[in-house]
Amino acid sequence: xxxxxxxxxxxxxxxxxxxxxxxxxxxxxxxxxxxxxxxxxxxxxxxxxxxxxxxxxxxxxxxxxxxxxxxxxxxxxxxxxxxxxxxxxxxxxxxxxxxxxxxxxxxxxxxxxxxxxxxxxxxxxxxxxxxxxxxxxxxxxxxxxxxxxxxxxxxxxxxxxxxxxxxxxxxxxxxxxxxxxxxxxxxxxxxxxxxxxxxxxxxxxxxxxxxxxxxxxxxxxxxxxxxxxxxxxxxxxxxxxxxxxxxxxxxxxxxxxxxxxxxxxxxxxxxxxxxxxxxxxxx
Amino acid sequence: xxxxxxxxxxxxxxxxxxxxxxxxxxxxxxxxxxxxxxxxxxxxxxxxxxxxxxxxxxxxxxxxxxxxxxxxxxxxxxxxxxxxxxxxxxxxxxxxxxxxxxxxxxxxxxxxxxxxxxxxxxxxxxxxxxxxxxxxxxxxxxxxxxxxxxxxxxxxxxxxxxxxxxxxxxxxxxxxxxxxxxxxxxxxxxxxxxxxxxxxxxxxxxxxxxxxxxxxxxxxxxxxxxxxxxxxxxxxxxxxxxxxxxxxxxxxxxxxxxxxxxxxxxxxxxxxxxxxxxxxxxx
Numbered sequence: 001x002x003x004x005x006x007x008x009x010x011x012x013x014x015x016x017x018x019x020x021x022x023x024x025x026x027x028x029x030x031x032x033x034x035x036x037x038x039x040x041x042x043x044x045x046x047x048x049x050x051x052x053x054x055x056x057x058x059x060x061x062x063x064x065x066x067x068x069x070x071x072x073x074x075x076x077x078x079x080x081x082x083x084x085x086x087x088x089x090x091x092x093x094x095x096x097x098x099x100x101x102x103x104x105x106x107x108x109x110x111x112x113x114x115x116x117x118x119x120x121x122x123x124x125x126x127x128x129x130x131x132x133x134x135x136x137x138x139x140x141x142x143x144x145x146x147x148x149x150x151x152x153x154x155x156x157x158x159x160x161x162x163x164x165x166x167x168x169x170x171x172x173x174x175x176x177x178x179x180x181x182x183x184x185x186x187x188x189x190x191x192x193x194x195x196x197x198x199x200x201x202x203x204x205x206x207x208x209x210x211x212x213x214x215x216x217x218x219x220x221x222x223x224x225x226x227x228x229x230x231x232x233x234x235x236x237x238x239x240x241x242x243x244x245x246x247x248x249x250x251x252x253x254x255x256x257x258x259x260x261x262x263x264x265x266x267x268x269x270x271x272x273x274x275x276x277x278x279x280x281x282x283x
Numbered sequence: 284x285x286x287x288x289x290x291x292x293x294x295x296x297x298x299x300x301x302x303x304x305x306x307x308x309x310x311x312x313x314x315x316x317x318x319x320x321x322x323x324x325x326x327x328x329x330x331x332x333x334x335x336x337x338x339x340x341x342x343x344x345x346x347x348x349x350x351x352x353x354x355x356x357x358x359x360x361x362x363x364x365x366x367x368x369x370x371x372x373x374x375x376x377x378x379x380x381x382x383x384x385x386x387x388x389x390x391x392x393x394x395x396x397x398x399x400x401x402x403x404x405x406x407x408x409x410x411x412x413x414x415x416x417x418x419x420x421x422x423x424x425x426x427x428x429x430x431x432x433x434x435x436x437x438x439x440x441x442x443x444x445x446x447x448x449x450x451x452x453x454x455x456x457x458x459x460x461x462x463x464x465x466x467x468x469x470x471x472x473x474x475x476x477x478x479x480x481x482x483x484x485x486x487x488x489x490x491x492x493x494x495x496x497x498x499x500x501x502x503x504x505x506x507x508x509x510x511x512x513x514x515x516x517x518x519x520x521x522x523x524x525x526x527x528x529x530x531x532x533x534x535x536x537x538x539x540x541x542x543x544x545x546x547x548x549x550x551x552x553x554x555x556x557x558x559x560x561x562x563x564x565x566x
Contacts (some may be wrong), residue, residue, distance in 0.1 A: 031502035036466035118490035136489055166487055178488045181481050188494035188536075189472060191551040196521075198464050199554050203561050204421055204449055205461045209469035212495040217555040221548035225541050232536045238479075239533050243526055246475035250522050253471075253515045256510050265504035268474040271482050272500040278486050 001158075002026040004050045004058035006073060010034050010121055011090050012064035016045040018162040023133040025158075028054045036126045052080055060158075062115075063162045066223050067091045071100045078108040086151050088115040092179060092223075093230040094172035102144055111151045112148025114142035114172055116179070117164070136165035140179075142172040142257045164189045166282065171232055180234030187224060188239060190217040284441075285309040285339035287333045289356060291319050293404055294373050295347035296412025299328040301445040304414040308441075313335045319409045335363055343369045343441075345398075349506050350374045350513055356381045361391040369434050371398040375462060375506075376513040377425045377455035385427060394434045397425035397455055399462070400447070405501045420450035423462075425455040449565065463517030470507060471522060473500040 003019060005012045008031040019025045029046035031037050039047045048054065055061065055077060063070050070089045081087055091097050093216055098114040105112035119137040139159045143152050156167050170178070194217040230237060233279050253260040286302060288295045290312040300307045323329045331337065338344065338360060346353050353372045364370055370393050374380050381397040382411035388395035402420040404411055422442045426435050439450050453461070477500040493496050511518060535544040 001465065081557065089542040118488065120491060137490060140488065168487055176331060178485050181479065182485050182489045182493050185476070186496040188529065188532055189476065189496065190492075191548060192525055192532050193468070193472065194551050194554050195528050195532075195547065196464065196524065202461050202465050202555060203558055204451055204565070205423065206465045206550050208403060209473075209499045210465050212498050213469040213472065214555055214558070215428045215495050216492045217551045218559070219548050219552050219555075221552060224548055225545040228536050229541055231537050236533050236537050239529060241479065243529065243536060245478050246471065246522065246526065249471055249475050249478075250519050252517050253511050256512050256515065258512055261512065262504045264478065265474060265507055268477050268500045269502050269504060270358065271477050272497055272502075274483060275486055275497070276501070282487070 001059050002028070002057055004028045004030070004055055004061040005046070006030050006061065006151070007032075007064040007099065008040055008046075008126045008129075009064060009197055010124040010126075010129050010133070011117065011119075012062070013040070013045070013126040014119075014131060014133035015062060015064065016040060017043075017129060017131035018134060020045045022161050022163070023158070028058065031126070033126075036064065039126060052077075055080045056082055058082060058085055064089065064090045064214050066226055067093055067096055068226065070097055074112070074128070075104055078104050078110070081108060081110040083109045085110045087112050088155065090115055090117055092116060092183065092227045094175040096230050098142055098144070098172040111145060111147060112144075113151060113155060114175070115155070115173070116140040116142075116175060118183075118230075122215055123250075124220050132163065134159070135163040135184050138166040138168055139164045140168045140170065140175055142170060142175050143196065175233050177234050180231050181238045184228055184231055184235045185238045185242060187216050187219060188228065188235065189242070191219060193217070284342050285311070285340055287311045287313070287338055287344040288329070288347065288348040289313050289333065289344065290315075291323055291329075291409045291412075292347060293412050293416070294400065294402075294407075295345070296328070296409040297402075297414060298345060298347065298445070299323060300326075300412060300414035301326045301417060303529070305444050305446070306441070311341065314409070323408060328559035335360075339365055341365060341368055343371070343437075345371050345373065347373045348375055349509055350380055351509065353379060353380055354538050357384050357395070358387055361387050361393070364391060364393040366392045366566045367451040368393045369437065370395050371438065373398055373400055375399060375466065375510045376512075377423075377458040379513050381455040383423055394427075394430060395427075396430060396434060397440060397458075398438070399423040399425075399458060405498055407503050415446065417442070418446040420446070421449040421451055422447045423458055424452045424455060425453060425458050459514050464521045465527070467511055467514055467518045468521045468525060470499050471511065471518065471559050472525070473497055474502060476500070 003025050005010050008029050019027050027046045028050040029040050030050035094114045101112045119133050194214045286308050291312050300308050302310050310329045311333040312323050313333035372380050378398045384395045402416050477497045
């Protein structure tokens with residue numbers, strides 16, 4: 001199997017490293033930075049630079065660019081993909097990407113599958129990529145109704161070799177709705193938390209709760225401003241509902257309703273314990 | 284040195300284990316649970332049960348109970364502490380505890396020092412305690428103006444042996460103001476986040492950002508309802524300000540102001556990077 005990877009950042013770089021570590025795939029890699037391509041070649045995690053000529057030989061092409069760039073790249077190279085090749089993106093929003101590329105793929109006769117590997121790290125770039133990034137992670141796929149089942153199976157078979165733990169298949173719209181809560185809202189809250197003028201002053205008065213709350217505030221602003229705005233409707237609704245729940249907790253605190261607060265906090269603990277138990281079971 | 288520990292939960296248990304691992308202190312331990320005392324004796328992390336007779340022989344007594352219980356315990360046993368002994372609490376709120384015990388300590392001629400070890404874990408109790416809990420943690424002390432400097436030095440000398448990395452000395456009021464942001468608000472946000480009806484449904488669609496956002500939602504509701512209500516004024520002010528900052532971010536998202544959002548997210552990243560750099564330098 002020959003795979004092309006477009007963009008060798010945290011995701012693309014980790015993908016190349018995992019492919020080389022766990023499979024015998026031929027990997028061609030492209031990146032805007034010549035230094036990154038040289039580093040990837042030196043490490044032997046790509047077999048060569050992804051030229052236009054190579055592109056048409058790939059059985060699978062994984063585009064790990066930001067959403068608008070991804071759409072632009074796939075449109076621009078649509079006629080170069082091998083007929084029947086699987087082309088995937090890795091964006092954190094799916095409706096925008098999948099709706100833009102449906103007819104493009106049909107016209108050029110390649111198979112486009114929206115993908116979102118639920119994996120990340122506080123520091124991005126090829127230099128921080130590592131082959132275990134996807135270990136036990138969920139892979140969300142958002143195929144079209146008419147996407148061949150065989151193609152989805154091929155992707156999942158490969159993903160299992162890379163360490164992914166779970167496969168989730170949903171529509172692009174449902175994906176965006178879900179991750180607006182499970183991921184995008186977390187990033188918004190972490191940033192709202194850390195942007196207090198007090199944050200720098202209080203260094204030395206923090207512990208694990210502060211560290212966890214702020215880890216993802218080390219944010220890639222270029223990518224995340226695009227993701228958050230692209231998913232703005234779901235995200236703002238989730239954020240509004242979050243504020244309602246926060247105000248409910250604040251009201252219990254302010255009115256010194258110990259019993260009511262205790263009851264609500266216990267509910268939170270139970271939700272978390274149930275989730276942890278499910279994850280231990282499945283992972 | 285002979286130290287009494289009142290309450291062998293996560294903090295008290297870890298303290299006993301660290302004292303036995305890293306010092307040659309004699310440790311007497313008390314707990315409401317006979318099983319916990321037996322376990323601590325079996326593990327050799329206490330030299331015996333903390334009886335009233337032992338209490339009067341201790342050079343230092345560390346009370347690791349919840350705030351109201353702490354005040355009650357110290358008041359009740361005030362006449363039993365050795366004259367000049369150091370008595371410390373470990374509560375996450377300090378004004379309430381320190382103001383209640385100032386005159387009690389003066390009248391009974393022991394030295395009370397408010398303490399807050401900035402360390403915790405998602406699971407409490409003696410069974411989850413471990414000697415490395417305090418490694419590199421900050422120890423906040425809130426002595427009174429007339430607390431002998433020598434006593435504070437004694438505490439810090441011991442704390443260094445237990446692995447603490449930093450000492451912070453502030454007034455009880457300033458402590459409560461600071462931790463309302465660095466700790467209490469984090470717990471409130473994590474609970475407000477996880478109490479969504481969607482949380483249980485979306486299991487399998489989560490990654491690191493969700494895991495970090497929800498770790499502390501596995502909350503001890505008995506202790507935290509007391510802490511949050513005790514610190515309600517600072518906490519609710521911090522939460523109100525958090526909501527303002529969240530709304531500012533939401534407005535940039537909603538209005539698709541890519542440039543403005545990018546600028547604000549970059550500010551967040553820089554704050555976090557600066558904090559990380561400072562911590563790497565000091566730790």
